[in-house]
Each structure stands twice: as structure tokens, then as C-alpha cells.
Amino acid sequence: MRTAEPYRIKMVEPLTMTTRAEREKAIADAGYNTFLLKSSVCYIDLLTDSGTNAMSDRQWSALMMGDEAYAGARSFDHLLEAVQEAYGLPYVVPTHQGRGAEHLISKILIKPGQYVAGNMYFTTTRVHQELAGATFVDVIRDEAHDPTRADIPFKGNIDLDKLQALIDDKGAENIAYVNLAVTVNMAGGQPVSMANIKAVSELCKRNGIILWSDATRLAENSWFIKEREEGYADTPCAEIVKEMLSYVDGLTMSGKKDALVNIGGFLAMRSEAILEEARGLVVVYEGMPTYGGLSGRDLEAMAVGLREALDDAYLEHRIGQVRYLGDQLKAAGVPIVEPVGGHAVFIDARAFLPHLSQDDFPAQALAAELFVESGVRSMERGIVSAGRDADGNNRHPALELVRLTIPRRVYTNAHMDVVADAVIELWKNRDAIRGLRFVHEAPTLRFFTSRFEPIPARSPLPEQAEEHPVGAVDVRP
Ligand code: F0G
Numbered sequence: 001m002r003t004a005e006p007y008r009i010k011m012v013e014p015l016t017m018t019t020r021a022e023r024e025k026a027i028a029d030a031g032y033n034t035f036l037l038k039s040s041v042c043y044i045d046l047l048t049d050s051g052t053n054a055m056s057d058r059q060w061s062a063l064m065m066g067d068e069a070y071a072g073a074r075s076f077d078h079l080l081e082a083v084q085e086a087y088g089l090p091y092v093v094p095t096h097q098g099r100g101a102e103h104l105i106s107k108i109l110i111k112p113g114q115y116v117a118g119n120m121y122f123t124t125t126r127v128h129q130e131l132a133g134a135t136f137v138d139v140i141r142d143e144a145h146d147p148t149r150a151d152i153p154f155k156g157n158i159d160l161d162k163l164q165a166l167i168d169d170k171g172a173e174n175i176a177y178v179n180l181a182v183t184v185n186m187a188g189g190q191p192v193s194m195a196n197i198k199a200v201s202e203l204c205k206r207n208g209i210i211l212w213s214d215a216t217r218l219a220e221n222s223w224f225i226k227e228r229e230e231g232y233a234d235t236p237c238a239e240i241v242k243e244m245l246s247y248v249d250g251l252t253m254s255g256k257k258d259a260l261v262n263i264g265g266f267l268a269m270r271s272e273a274i275l276e277e278a279r280g281l282v283v284v285y286e287g288m289p290t291y292g293g294l295s296g297r298d299l300e301a302m303a304v305g306l307r308e309a310l311d312d313a314y315l316e317h318r319i320g321q322v323r324y325l326g327d328q329l330k331a332a333g334v335p336i337v338e339p340v341g342g343h344a345v346f347i348d349a350r351a352f353l354p355h356l357s358q359d360d361f362p363a364q365a366l367a368a369e370l371f372v373e374s375g376v377r378s379m380e381r382g383i384v385s386a387g388r389d390a391d392g393n394n395r396h397p398a399l400e401l402v403r404l405t406i407p408r409r410v411y412t413n414a415h416m417d418v419v420a421d422a423v424i425e426l427w428k429n430r431d432a433i434r435g436l437r438f439v440h441e442a443p444t445l446r447f448f449t450s451r452f453e454p455i456p457a458r459s460p461l462p463e464q465a466e467e468h469p470v471g472a473v474d475v476r477p
Helices: 020-029 057-063 074-087 098-109 123-131 160-170 194-207 218-228 237-246 272-285 296-308 312-331 362-374 413-428
Strands: 091-095 115-118 135-138 175-181 211-214 250-254 265-269 344-348 379-381 401-405 436-440 451-454
Touching: 020 362, 057 296, 074 091, 074 237, 074 265, 074 296, 091 098, 091 272, 098 123, 098 211, 098 250, 098 265, 098 272, 115 160, 123 135, 123 175, 160 175, 160 194, 175 194, 194 211, 194 237, 218 237, 218 312, 265 272, 312 344, 312 413, 362 379, 362 401, 362 413, 362 436, 362 451
Parallel strands: 115 135, 115 175, 175 211, 211 250
Antiparallel strands: 091 265, 250 265, 344 401, 379 401, 436 451
């Protein structure tokens, strides 16, 4: 039997369609950076799944129960109870969003000069680790960097040999902590298996290393364990999540993803000592330990949402919708990261635009072109997102991707059909897509605010025209 969305729509938000000429002007005004577009010109907004969730009637009701007391608010107790029950961790410190939690934990766990190992970097996470004086080391399995390896069910797993080698090389005392992301955003929303979480936990324990989790998309990860890992087919995702977290010392959470809210985050942990330090820092950077930069109503909505996200019917549809889009693109021959992950379909921009070099920012160019084609907003996840290394050189990540990120409970499968049609149309006309170059490069997290312009079409210099065929001479500055 076919299934539909496991909810019905109670309130709608009208969308606006623009003309191609309007979109051409809008993307030029935005410096060819989809982050700088106004949302009013985005017909279907797949920039991110972060904070773009549709809340349920129960969450909206809970908002009315927010306790806005400066200290000791009842809303904090509700969040604490939800985290204790759903995640099995005893202590919570709220933060305004995930990176607030990353900031605090990086300050607490990292001594300058240490290393943090993780299964692929995430932009804000790595910045906070580096600002605290650490060097991030990627210990994800090799296949995660290969978009074509569709045969790997848990592409987000940590490579235990790489982690062991890092411990042998640097010494356990120089590893501040291991950061295990579930799922792995930059790899394409790829999951981590329960067996891997367990094995990483054992390796960390043997070496006295703290295991932290970036639990931002833990609910989606649990669905893949249920679907793909032996022994979990009949286990509810709520139980799988509890088992996943039983192996970690603590977590950072961006509630804007798998707690189904528009703003919010938290740290959760087992250690009283870490709790004490986090409480000390949260008052400096976020707010009192019972609100951490959020209002009481935000805490209430997050307490309800983090439980709703663990519902099997919700997760089946959620992951199914992402796959529904991915399958259409795959069937048309569009190169995407396989298998399709939990929150987004990632287009392989290198394979889509083989005529561009990575320094021409193919993913950035493709995201801009997709917007002009259709009003669909997507995001670059490639060389621009990767930024520069300590020596100021561009990092060249293996993955050069455009992310079509699906907000939770927001769009129907009819919207996915429109997105698929737009991408397939571009695929047919891909040869015409040109690269971009910087007009303004922002110093930190440059993908958010940098501006670009199209690289002028290559044409032969007049005096060389006879000797060289058209297009063979590069006259770019
Ligand atoms: N960790 C992961 C894996 C994330 O994807 C994000 C945010 C964060 C941490 C930071 O959380 O935004 O609440 O501060 N990802 C968003 C995205 C921004 O679009 O992928 P935050």
C-alpha cells in the first residue's frame, strides 16, 4: 500500500513564483550566493533543513505554556525531562542553537594544541574547535568521500584504524575528544551504524578519551539503523536513539533539525564536572543555565518536538520523501551522492559540470543556475564551504556538492516533483553553465556572505585567433 504524509495541513503559507528575468536580477544582486537571496523570491526553499521545520499543533499549543521567568522556569524542567526520557542523559544546558553548544563544549574540552577527531567536519563545529586551539582530524571511512559508492549502507562510520592511528601518533592525552556526528551532514546525510558507535565508544574508553556526539540528526540516523542494520527492524526508533546515546558521554544538539523547532539547541551530558563548567560559561555567552538564550516557549516547543521526531511513521515518511526526490534524479541520470541520505539530496557538481575545475566553484555556480531556472534555492557544499587552511590556501574537498535540503513537514511530494523537473532540465543544458569567481571573500565561514560573479566566456585573443581553435585560449585574469 502506498503511504502519504502522516499529517494533514492545518495552516498554509502562500508561495510566490517569479519570472526568469526577476530571478536573474535577484541572483546577480545576491552576488550569485543563494545565502544572500531574499526568501520572498525563492519558490521552493531547499537551502537548509535547519530551523525551517513546520511545528505541530501540539508544539504551537506548548508555546502558550512557556514560562518566561528569568530563573528557574518550569519550561526548563520540561526540556530536561524530555531529554532524560528520550535521550537517557541526565544533565542539560540549553543554548540558542547548535553552534552555541559547540562553542561551550569546545572551550570546556579543548586545551590549545590538542586534536579533535571526527567523522568529517561540519563548518561551525570545526570553527569552534579551531577557535579553542584544536586541530580537527577527519577519521571518517574513505568511501564517505566518494559520491558513487552506493553500496555502503553506513557511509558515515568512523574508520577505527584511522582513529587508532591518530591515537598512536599523537597520544591519547593529546586528543581532546572524539566528535561523532549522526548523521554526517557534509558526507550527504550518511548514517553511522550502531555497531560502529559501540566500537568507537569501546576504543575511546580503552584510551580514556571522551566520546561526544553531534546528535543534530540523531532521529534520522536511527531510521537507517532500523532499516539497514541487522537486529533492529522491529525496534522502535525511540529505543534505537536511546541505545545510540548510551555509548556517548554527551552531545551537542541543534534543535533546529531533529527537535523540529525553528530555534534552539542544547548540551546534554553525564558528567557533573562538565555540567558545572557549562553552566559557568553559558551565563557568559548565552544566558542563565535554565534558558541559555531561548525564551521559555522555545524550550517548551523543543521538549515536544524532540519526542515527535522519534515517531516511526514520521521518520518513515521523512526519509522516504528525501529518497523520493533522489530516485527521480537518479532515474534521469543526474549524478547524486549515493545512497541518498537523511535530510537532503546532494548533487555531485563535479560530475554534473566536468568542464569546470574546482577553482571555478562548480557547486556554487550550479546552485545559482538552479535558482535562475526554477526559483528553487539550494546550497553549495564544496570548496567554498570548506574555506581556507591555516596557511591561507583553499581547501579542496573531495566532495563538491549542491545540497537540496528538505525542510521537515513543510513540502509535499508534488513540490519534490517540481524540484526534480528543474534539476533534470538543467542537466540537459549543463554544458552552458559557467563557473564563478570571488568579488568579495568573507574571512570566516565564507560561504554565508561572500559574493561572486560569472567568469566571462572564454574567447580567443584577436592576434591568437588564427592559431588556436575557439575556446582553447584562456584569457581569464
Ligand atoms: N552540526 C551539524 C551536523 C549541523 O548540520 C549544524 C547546522 C550544526 C551542527 C550547527 O547547528 O545551525 O543550530 O548552530 N547545520 C545547518 C545546515 C546550518 O544548513 O546544515 P546550528
